[in-house]
Amino acid sequence: MATPHISAEPGDFAETVLMPGDPLRARVIAENYLEDVREVTSTRNMLGFTGRYGDTPVSVMGSGMGIPSMSIYAFELFNEYRVEKIIRVGTCGGVRPDVEVRDIIIAMGASTDSSVNRTRFGGCDFAAIADYGLLEATVGAARSAGIAPRIGNVFSSELFYNPTPSFFDMMKAHGILAVEMEAAGLYGAAAEAGKRAVSVLTVSDHVVTGASTSAEERQNSFQDMMKVALEAAVNAD
Numbered sequence: 001m002a003t004p005h006i007s008a009e010p011g012d013f014a015e016t017v018l019m020p021g022d023p024l025r026a027r028v029i030a031e032n033y034l035e036d037v038r039e040v041t042s043t044r045n046m047l048g049f050t051g052r053y054g055d056t057p058v059s060v061m062g063s064g065m066g067i068p069s070m071s072i073y074a075f076e077l078f079n080e081y082r083v084e085k086i087i088r089v090g091t092c093g094g095v096r097p098d099v100e101v102r103d104i105i106i107a108m109g110a111s112t113d114s115s116v117n118r119t120r121f122g123g124c125d126f127a128a129i130a131d132y133g134l135l136e137a138t139v140g141a142a143r144s145a146g147i148a149p150r151i152g153n154v155f156s157s158e159l160f161y162n163p164t165p166s167f168f169d170m171m172k173a174h175g176i177l178a179v180e181m182e183a184a185g186l187y188g189a190a191a192e193a194g195k196r197a198v199s200v201l202t203v204s205d206h207v208v209t210g211a212s213t214s215a216e217e218r219q220n221s222f223q224d225m226m227k228v229a230l231e232a233a234v235n236a237d
């Protein structure tokens with residue numbers, strides 16, 4: 001039953017799909033965190049896998065970069081493959097001065113300069129928010145693991161290379177924790193489909209201070225993020 005962008009069969013995806021931007025990271029997650037793994041799609045090399053985390057079936061698939069790419073895959077997973085929950089697992093750049101590299105951010109909401117959610121929502125402003133149950137499950141998983149997550153508003157940017165430095169001052173003044181490129185599109189797609197989503201992010205760099213993570217720090221915070229996302233996949237009702 002392939003869709004235009006996914007070559008899996010019905011039933012190939014679990015109810016919960018973890019989505020990093022990078023399809024090769026999806027493979028790393030599948031091989032290192034899941035058991036009984038099989039590849040279920042590779043159209044355009046946007047790799048997807050299904051396996052088990054403990055007793056719970058879990059899938060992992062790349063979303064690509066940016067809201068348009070995330071919107072395509074989330075739409076097809078929610079509407080064609082009966083996926084119920086998507087947990088984005090990605091990187092972000094810190095914005096507020098009190099956010100530090102390696103922090104784990106749970107995006108309660110996602111502001112954006114993209115018009116995608118207005119297009120979905122009849123030209124009105126849509127409040128792109130995480131599903132509350134998934135938010136609780138991720139926050140609970142983080143705290144149980146001794147991780148203090150930052151919870152709040154992120155900014156899903158259309159541009160990675162923004163030419164206007166004052167853009168980040170505006171974000172900072174509005175309490176934006178960090179900038180990334182997909183959460184607002186994912187939350188809009190979930191709402192449109194009547195499904196559920198949350199984004200768990202690790203801070204890889206700081207766009208204001210210029211701080212960045214070493215390879216070892218990146219690996220540690222990646223492991224923290226994966227623990228949070230996988231435990232939430234198991235524990236969310």
Ligand SMILES: O=P(O)(O)O[C@H]1O[C@H](CO)[C@@H](O)[C@H]1O
Nearest residue numbers: 020021022065090091180181
């Ligand atoms: O690490 P991922 O999930 O790809 O997320 C971030 O990294 C990419 C930019 O380098 C964008 O996709 C942004 O959202």
Ligand SMILES: O=c1cc[nH]c(=O)[nH]1
Nearest residue numbers: 091092093179180181
């Ligand atoms: O989208 C992103 C991701 C990480 N760091 C950034 O500055 N932007």
